[in-house]
Amino acid sequence: MAYYAKSKGQRVVDWSVHYGLLxxxxxxxxxxxxxxFKVAVTPTKLLYSEGIRMWPSEMTWTNFTQVMTDTDFPQFFINSAIVSGSTAFISTLIAAAAGYSFSRFHYRGKAVIIVLMLVTQMFPLVMLIAPIFRILTPLGLTDSLLGLVVVYTAFNVPFATFLMQSFFDGIPKDLEEAAMIDGNTRFGALVKIIFPLTLPGIAATLGFVFTxxxxxxxFALMLVSSPDAVTFPVGLLTFVSKFSVDFGQMMAAGFLALIPAAIFFFLIQRYLVQGLTAGAVKG
Amino acid sequence: MTAATDLGTHPASRQGVTSRRFLSRFEPYFYAAPAIVLLVTVMMVPLVVGLTYTVRDIRILNPFSGGYVGFAHFEAIWHDQNFHNALYNTFWWTVSSLFFQFFLGLTLALLLNRTFPGRRIIQSLVFLPWAVPAFLSGLNWAWMFNPVISPLPQWLFTLGILSEPTNILSDPDLAMWGPIIANIWFGIPFFAITLLAALQSIPGEIYEAASIDGASRKQQFVSITLPFLAPTIAITLMLRTIWIANFADLIIVMTNGGPADSTQIVSSYIFTQAFRRLDFGYASAIAAVLLVLLMAYAVSIIFIRRSLLRET
Structure with a gap:
């Protein structure tokens, strides 16, 4: 922008500061x-003696293999994958539908629904722990992955809806109107024309909810107690209190927990900025 | 079965124009219905039920509990020293986390809002902490502050920030800074992402026009960038304040409120009451107090913003 007005020396200083800060x-x-990662690949015997060395003198993968073979973590991992995957899928579906209706229709009660969704973002979710526990118990949904999916979906739908709405707002209305003139129903036009265009938005929402x-x-800690339904975060936390000595295995388990979330985030973060930009343009 | 399929294949010819008009009138509600049903049943109904708990004696393992106790819980809160302490801690926790998250996030967004070689990869990497599950950030930072397995305390000592290379999480005077630093680390990307999105929506021509008119970069920042960012800043600051005040994960994982309750905030205190003491009545009453305080905050911010807008 205004940089070409400057001398070469100034520009060098400018970019050095820029890269230095980054x-x-x-x-x-x-x-x-x-x-x-460093602690996860450090052999247990070197953990304390080389505790503050930047890289251990010997490297090992045994912490990772032990976590995978000797602990319940593979089960926790699968539980978490099932819960997060289903939550992401169902929330995105529900949020896409609601976001589409916010973006394309004017109808009575719309403002009320939007305010309702904003309010749910405000109140302390800890407040819901007790009632949800009481409501889910007779339904047999405590201690089950299904119960967690239901609760997480409800928590994530509001933000996901606003995100999806901003993506729909970025797509011209003329597109589906043209398709509707050609004899498609609105739903048909949505599936055939709009859906392919919102794929980046859907990817962003899926990734956001999954993470x-x-x-x-x-809630995972409150609602689940039997080992078959324990998710990764709860598993890791109980691991800490039970075997507080084995840092290497904990770090290895933690590093494994990080991978799916990080992969998802890498894929979506560009679209996340795009989606929020679309929303900001609309004002 | 066959009748149903027949109906499905020729809906228009059998039902005619009225039903199509009916359909198009209610179409928006069909799209929004699943979201509404879910929010009402899983969030609104429990909220109302939770509010009724505040005047009842609800202890999970006690079969004789459940009676009406009036405002006894609120009276107890009024005299509860632990709650007062938690409220005070919540204030410092929220203000310091928010302050650093916001200014560091804004600086990062400004740095990334230029084209330069390596921008995409740097952006992905600096945003990564946001993808780290909160419990894992907590555990990770708890380890980072341990002088036996991490160089961080030694570095802080060398820099003169700590008088001894000890674990700040076990020092009641300093322990709160542990979760706050973890929270700053975790929260910078949120502000950076939202503010970067807002920055990218500012039309470039405005800057071009300003620089032709001879405006310096500082002038451009004050008179173009800031006013454009203001709406985003207002809404994100408000939402984040509420989220951070409610955010107990890091504290529960890193210090569990200790040592000596020095890091206990209201939301972790609610969790302790509900989960460890199983006293859901009292926990709900504290949550209701927190809810009222946060609502008062949100309403006053919206009010201040309105009156500011009216003046300009």
Whole structure:
């Protein structure tokens, strides 16, 4: 923009500061994750003697193999994958429908629904722990993955709806109107014309909800007690209190927990900025 | 079975124009219905039920509980020193987390709002902490502050920030900074992402016109960038305040409220009451107090924003 007015020397200083600051951010963001990995690949006998060395003198994968073979973590991992995957899929479907209706129709009660959704973002979810526990118990939904999916879907639908709405707002109305003139129903036009165009938005929403469900701890801790339905966060937390000595295995388990969320996030973060930009343009 | 399929294949010829008009009138509601049903049953009904708990004695393992106790819980809260302490901690936890998250996030968004080699990969990497599950961030940072397995306390000591390379999480005076730093690490990307999105929606021509008119970069920032960002800043600051005040995961994982309740915030206190003491009545009453405080905050922010808008 205004940079061409400057001398070469000034520009060099300018870009050095720019990259220097970004390097600080990178260090702050990545060092804790690097350390997680470093401790996970450190052999137990070197854990304390080389506790603050940047890289251990010997490297090992045994922590990872032990977590996978000697603990319940593979089961927790599968539970978490089922819960997060189903939550992401169902929430995105529901949110896409609601977001589409917000974007394309004017109808009575719409403002009320939007306010309702905003309010749900405000109140402390801890407040819902007790009533939800009481309501789900007679339905047999405590101690089950299905119960977690229902609760997580409800928590994630409001934000996902606003996100989907902003993606639909970015697609011209003329497209489906043209298809409807050609004899399609609105739903037909939605599936055939609009759906392919919102794929990036759907990917962003899926990823966002997946990460949120993958991380949820408090409700998983409250609603589930039997080992078959324990999710990763709860498993890791009980691991901490039970075997507080084995840092290497904990870090290895933690690093494994990070992978699915990180992969999803890498895929979606560009679309997330795009989606929010579309919303911001609309005002 | 066959009758149903017949109906399905020729709906228009059998039902005619009226039903199509009926359909198109109610179409928006069909799309929104699943979301509404879910929110009402899983969030609104429990909220109302939770509010009724505040005047009842609800203890999960006690079969004799369930009676009406009036405002006894609220009276107890009024005299509960632990609650006062938690309220005070909530204030500092929220204000300091938000302050650093916002300014560091804004700076990052401004840095990323330029084209430069390596931008895409740097952006993905600096946003990564947001993808880290909160419980894992908590565990990870708890390890980072342990002087035996992490160099961080030693570095803080060398920099003169700590007087001794000890674990700040076990020092009641400093423990709150542990979860706050973890929260800053975790929350910078949120502000950076939303503010970057807002920055990218500012039309480039405005800057071009301003620089032709001879406006300096500082002037451009104050008179173009900030006013454009203001609506996003207002809404994200308000939402984040509420989210951070409610956000107990990091504290529960890192310190569990200790040492000596020095990191207990209201939402972790609610969790302790509900989960460890199984006293859901009291927990719900505290949650209701928190809800009222946060609503008052949100309403006053909206009110201030309105009156500011009216003045300009």
């Amino acid at each position: 390097a600080c951010y990178l260090f702050f963001a990545l060092f804790p994750l690097f350390w997680l 949120a469900a993958w991380s949820e701890l408090l």
